[in-house]
Amino acid sequence: MNLPLLSRAGRALLVLVMSMVGLLGLSPGAWATHIRAGDIQAVGDPSDPRKFSFKLVLYTDAGATADTPTADIFFDDGTRAEVPRRDKILLTGAASDSYQNTYYFEHTYNAPGTYKVSFIGENRKSNLVNIPNAVDQTFYIYTMVTVDPAIPFNHSPVLNNPALNKASRQQVFVHNPGASDFEQDSLSYELRPSQQASLEEAKANGNRPKPVDCRGFVYPNLAAGGSQVAYNGPPVGVLNAAPIYIQDRITGTVVWNSPETLGDYNVAFVVKEWRRTGSRVTLIGEVVRDMQITVRNANNLRPILTVPKDICVVAGQTVSKTITAIDPNGDPITLTAFGGILPPATFTITSATPAATRGLFRWTTTCANIAAQPYQVTFKAVDNPPPGNPTPTPLADELPWRIRVVGPAPQNVQVSQVGTTAVLNWDSYACQNPGARLRIYRKEGCSISPVDTCQTGIAANSGFVFVNDVAVGARTFTDDRNGLGLERGKTYSYRLYVQFALPAGGASLASREACLTLDGKAALFTNVTIDATGQTNGQVTVRWTRPTAGNNNQFNNPKGYNLFRSAVVTPPVFKRVRTTAFEFNDTTFVDRGRNTRDSAFVYKLEFFSNASNSPGSPVLTETSGPASSVRLQAVPDPANVRINLTWTYDVPWDNSTRPVAIFRRDGSGAFVQVGTASTTRTGGSFEDRGTTGAPLRIGGNYCYYVRTDGTYGSVDQHLINLSQEKCVQLVQVPCTPILTLKQVNCDSLQAKLFDLDPTPVGVTYANDLSWTLGSTPANCSNRITTYRLYARPNTRDTTAFTLLATVTGQRYTHVVRDAAIGAAYCYYVVAVDSAGATSARSNVACKDNCQLFLMPNIFTPNADGKNDKLRPKVASPIRRTKFQVFNRWGVKIYESDADPLINWDGGGPTGEGSKGVKVVEGVYYYTAEVEFADVAGTKKTFKGWVEITR
Known part of the structure; x- marks a missing residue:
């Protein structure tokens, strides 16, 4: 590595500066920060997805002489700005020792991507308990934004609650940032070390900071000693256990149970913003808050808050709840609320006595508030102790309260029969939010479903299946079971709910059930049973019942059936089993010549009849099924000397009410029943080890079939169906x-x-x-x-x-x-x-590749075939190299990323080589941004010099 050295003049200047510092009696700590906390907020421009407005908020020590009239902002695209401060406000109450400084700025990006907009402040305070030598490390925060045409307008999370609480020795410290998101994107929280970045290095690096964790950083519970104290949580304190410092990833509440060592601490956390698009969840933003916690001998006990349990509320209803705070010392309490819904929501103090302070939270919700994520309100109670000796420190308690707003249920759902279809009607939906869809579900049977305000949509285990969805403005839908028609004689139940559009998302409560029983009775499959197993001579018997018209009606001639068969594949490919239709009284078909050894088969039945006896009457059809044969699989497990059996089927009747019988044949013997097993509506399993007296043996050949016993609900009904025979050998498997x-x-x-x-x-x-x-x-x-x-x-x-x-x-x-x-x-x-x-x-x-890279310091592009091109002397596999060359005046003369191994011939497309002219002899300086071909795609930048001779 070639390290730059200070010139003689530079060394002299440095000595002079340090001498002046000594004469003035200043130390590096004189530039230590007065910043206590800070974060950056971002808002996208609705007319330009590349443009953002930003707000930097810094909380600073009112007693410090240092000031920050401008802020150094880096935009992560090679640009920076010195932003003047807009406001400097002295806070009141328990935070009266702090200023709130606000800076506003805008930036437009040239290309899509993710960018970290960052602020680098002065060095941190000296003598931080959890960061040794903090005086030599800067204050650094950032906010990540995403430039994406698919996200034309987005707000970053806003941290509504200032981070100015004081902590007391042997008492729990709590802080919640009170974060909210305008689009109701999902937020998560994560602790991280405080970071630093060099301002000068960032400027020299093309205005791109290189943040790193503060050297020696440890979380407060690891730096301060102590133990936990009693605390109602969450999390509940474990008396005298090791101290904890954690953040709830869902609510964002930071809990330190409990401080011990007095002094100042710097900590940080990140709020992550997640956007759901269809089934994908993508990280689109981050906001980092870095803050100071001051631990004192408070001579005071912290107040205690009580908030309601998290609730769900139907849009249009009003939330009205009381929040209570008590102080063990009987001191007055300042009770406040923070959150994105304040306003229009209100929080007013209703009573303030030495016993308790109470406030009323009130919010009238609207359809626009419906969202998948709850709204979070953070309540903060700060006591105001009287002067004393020593003067007590005001302490705080904070608790989040989450309110989920759901859509109202669709009302007055009615269903009526038209032929073999169900026609649904309902009232116009109350919340006509753009992009919302009404989802329609159906199940067989009718029941009364309980209503739970927090249970939106249709539960997966409810038995309902999705039918279709329609625009939220629709008021009717006809269900024909995808053209198959509903089955006569069955009862169907329907429920509706509304799914709201992203990014907020959310859903409504489900409607009450609307039920319909169709007249008559459809034809029903009763058997799809394997009579014989073979590749060319297999046989399946299919049986069904005759339909009835209901209400003493008769079917009009001609009437009969068409039967269709498919192998069990996805999707099935049905073909008629014969060209002529079955007569009305013909309800059995023996399907011969099937390959039942290698395939299961599924059948569906189409009953047809004329709509009337009039000439030219349309033909009505009704489909039954599908109904499949039972498919048996057998997997030998020689390691445990057993055979594992599984079976599957897809039938309209229920096989789960009675056990399945398992039959086995050893070698050429007869089949005998070896056990029974419970089964579900789609299949089951059985483990065969033989018996104690006759266990299975390695090398043995075994054949199996299973027998199911199904019903459509009648106790006396037994629908017996057999699987194919499945033979396996219990052989050893090779060692691994x-x-x-x-x-x-x-x-x-x-x-x-x-x-x-x-x-x-x-x-x-x-x-x-x-x-x-x-x-x-x-x-x-x-x-x-x-x-x-x-x-x-x-x-x-x-x-x-x-x-x-x-x-x-x-x-x-x-x-x-x-x-x-x-x-x-x-x-x-x-x-x-x-x-x-x-x-x-x-x-x-x-195996992974190394990351080796070494450039020579000389090459001779004189066309003699030796050392004519500059390439790495030693290099691991490389995916890409961006190579730049500068002359001694800093002018770029060459740049290319076309060749991972560089192979520069001394000319180039820029600077002196713009017309292919070779550069003159001399010393040149280069930077090589190398992306290695290792698994991580490691990127490193190498700088050095090279001498060209000819």
Whole structure:
């Protein structure tokens, strides 16, 4: 590395400056910060997604002589600004020792992306308890914004509650930032160390700060000693346990239980803003608050707040709740509220006595307040103790209260039958929010669902299935079951709710159920049973019942059935089982010549009849099903000497009320029942180990089938259906290999970087792999004939493994000729035994590339074929290099990122080389921004000089 040295004149100037500092009696601490806390807020421009307005708020020590009339702001795009202060206000009450300083500024970005808008203040205060040598470290905060045409207008989270509470030894310290988000994006909270950044380095680095955690930072509970005290929480204090300093990731409340060492502490946290788009949740913003906590011997006890439990409220209703604060010392209390809904919500003090201070929170909600995320109001109680000796310190308690606003339920939902369809009607919905959709759900049967104000939408376990959605302004919908028609004789129940548009989102309560029972009875499948198992001679018997018209009506001729079959695939491909229709009284079909060994089959039935006896009458159709055969799978588990059975089906009747019977045949013997098992509406499982007297044996051949016993609800009804026969052999599986990949010591190579041989053009990389045969699973086979080795590049964009080689030994060297990938590969190996069985895959072994980079200090572009181009002397695999060259006056003469290995010939597209002219001999300075081809995509910047001779 080439380090710049001060010139003789520069060293003399530095000595002079330091001498003046000594003569004036100043120390570095004289520039220590008066900043107590700060954060930055951002608001997007609705007319330009690239433009933002910002507000920086700094809380400063009113007793300090230092001042911040301007703020150094960096926009993360290579620009900065010195922003003048707009306001400086002396706060009142318990915060009367602090100023609130406000700075406003705007910025327009040139391109989409995420940007961290940051502020660098002066050095921190000396003698911070949790940051040693803090006087040499600056105050740094940022706010992240996203420039995206898909997010045309966004507000960052706003931290409404100033961070000015004082702490007392052996009492709980609480702070909640009172954050709110205008769009009701989801907010989360996370503690992080206080950070610092060099102002001068940021300016020299193209106005891009390089923040790092403050050196020596520890969280207060680790720096101050002490123990927990009694606290109602959350979290509830554990008396005399180790102290804690935590932040609730949902509410943002910071709790320190409890301080011990007196003094000042600097801490920070980040508020993250998440935007939901469809099923994706994306981080679109961050706000960092850095704040000071001063711990004193308070000579005072903190007040105690009581707030209501979190609630849900229907839009249009008014929330009216009382908040109470008491002070153990009987001191007066200042009770305030913070949050994004204040106003229009109000909080007024209703009584203030030595016993308690009470306030009334009141908010009349509207349809515009409906949101998926709750609104949070933070209440703060600060006591005002009288003067004493020593003077008591005002202390605070803070608690969040969350209010979720949901949409009202759709009203007066009615349903009526028209043929085999259901026609739904309802009143015009009360909240016609743009983009909202009415969602319609249906289930079989009718019940009364309980109403819970916090339960919006339709619960997943309610039995209702989604039918369709319509615009929120719609008032009717016809359900024909996707063209299949509803089944006569069944009862259907409908419920509706409204889903509101993002980003706020949210949903309404569900409507009351509207029920309908259709006249008559549809044709019902009763059997899809396997009679014979085979590839070409399998057989399935399908049976169904005749439909009834209801109300003493008759079906009009012609009437009959069409039966359709599909293999069980997704999506099914149904074809008629025969070209002629079934007669009305013909309700059985034997499906011969099916491959029942390798496939299950599913059937659907279409009943047809004329709408009337008049000539030209339209034909009415009604579909029943689908109904599938029972599909049985058997998986041998030789490690545990058992066979695991699973079965699945998709049928309109219910198989779950009675157990499934399992039958087994050993070798060429007869089938016998070996057990029963419970099953669900879609399938079940069974583990067969044999019996104590006759356990299963390794090498044995076993065949199985299962028998289901279903019903449509009648106690006397038994719908018996058989699966196909499934045969397996309980054979040993090969033992699993254990893979080892020889690694490279990158640190060792970096230490001897200057002694390494030059990296040749067309370099290849070799990965040495070896493996041994393990002993798992139990009873595994070690009769291995070959090994299959699989590989993939070790990149952030994970690709699938592919077969690299099949070998008989237990070693392999993989030679990689792709310099863009290098040695960064992952591998696993599979063993294959003499019977062709394969093992489970071994452990995955991965290797990463090093990050080595060394440039020569001289090259000779004289066209002699030797050293004509400047390229790294030593280099690990590189994805991209941005290379810039400057002459001794700082003028850029060359820039390119086209070649990862640079290969500069002394000319270039800029500066002196703009017309391909070679630069003159001399010393030039370069910067190389290198992105290595390692898994992390590490980026490093290298600076140095190179001499050109010819």
